[in-house]
Amino acid sequence: MLSVALQVALGMVALAMALTVVRLVRGPTVADRILALDTLSINAIALLLLAGMLLQGAMLFEAALLIAMTGFVSTAALCRFLLRGDVIG
Amino acid sequence: MLIEIVASVLVLLGGAFTLVGSIGLVRLPDFFTRLHAPTKAATLGVGGIVAAGLVQSAAAGTMGLRELAIALFLFITAPVSAHLLSKAVLRHRDPPGS
Numbered sequence: 001m002l003s004v005a006l007q008v009a010l011g012m013v014a015l016a017m018a019l020t021v022v023r024l025v026r027g028p029t030v031a032d033r034i035l036a037l038d039t040l041s042i043n044a045i046a047l048l049l050l051a052g053m054l055l056q057g058a059m060l061f062e063a064a065l066l067i068a069m070t071g072f073v074s075t076a077a078l079c080r081f082l083l084r085g086d087v088i089g
Numbered sequence: 090m091l092i093e094i095v096a097s098v099l100v101l102l103g104g105a106f107t108l109v110g111s112i113g114l115v116r117l118p119d120f121f122t123r124l125h126a127p128t129k130a131a132t133l134g135v136g137g138i139v140a141a142g143l144v145q146s147a148a149a150g151t152m153g154l155r156e157l158a159i160a161l162f163l164f165i166t167a168p169v170s171a172h173l174l175s176k177a178v179l180r181h182r183d184p185p186g187s
Contacts, residue, residue, distance in 0.1 A: 001093055001094070001097055002093050002096050002097050002100070002145070004097075005096075005097035005098075005100045005101050006100055008101065008104065009100045009101055009103065009104030009138070010104075011104075012104035012105060012107060012108040013104055013107050013108070015108060015111075016107045016108045016110065016111035016112075017111070019108075019111040019112060019114065019115045020111050020114060020115075020127075022115055023111075023114050023115050023123075029120065029178075031120060031174060031177060031178045032120060032123065034174060035114070035120075035123065035124060035127070035174055036114065038127075038170055038174075039110065039111065039114055039127040039131065042127070042131040042134075042135060042163070042167070043107060043111065045135060045159065045163070046103065046104075046107050046134055046135050046138055049135070049138045049139065049142060049156065049159070050100070050104070050138060052142075053100075053138075053141070053142055053145060058155070061155035061156065061159065062155065064155075064159055065155065065158060065159050065162070068159055068162050068163055068166070069162070072162075072166040072169075072170055075170040075173070075174070076169075076170060076173055079170070079173035079174055079176070079177045080173075080177075082177040082178075082181070083176070083177045083180060
């Protein structure tokens with residue numbers, strides 16, 4: 001039963017990622033695109049967690065942790081670029 | 090059996106919250122409303138999936154520290170990045186509702 005629920009949830013998260021890509025392509029401002037990228041990384045974390053539970057592989061959780069860290073750092077850097085025009089300096 | 094039911098419900102709840110967040114990201118009209126939807130949904134969606142993973146690993150007898158670390162990191166960083174985004178937009182644009 002849990003594997004069926006995991007597969008249904010994987011489908012939901014995949015659909016959510018497709019909708020996020022729609023906003024990433026269409027988004028009227030730069031901030032919308034940054035927000036869509038941030039949401040995309042969070043959806044990828046959810047996808048990797050579900051796949052790790054389904055496949056019983058511990059390696060996928062570490063990949064999810066790495067995506068969490070790089071996603072946050074990239075969002076912070078892009079926001080700083082939007083605020084000041086440069087990232088470092 | 091009971092553990093499996095609880096884990097399945099949590100997984101489905103997390104997936105549904107993630108989907109609702111992305112639907113809100115596409116359909117809501119303004120940037121600040123669009124900022125609202127995925128931030129809440131990310132916390133609750135990933136939180137539900139992580140809770141299901143914790144239930145599953147507790148039933149298997151292991152601790153599931155990785156899931157806990159991911160959830161902790163996301164719960165700390167999601168509000169920070171949302172605040173940074175709203176600050177960056179407010180600097181450049183009129184405040185919402187005007």
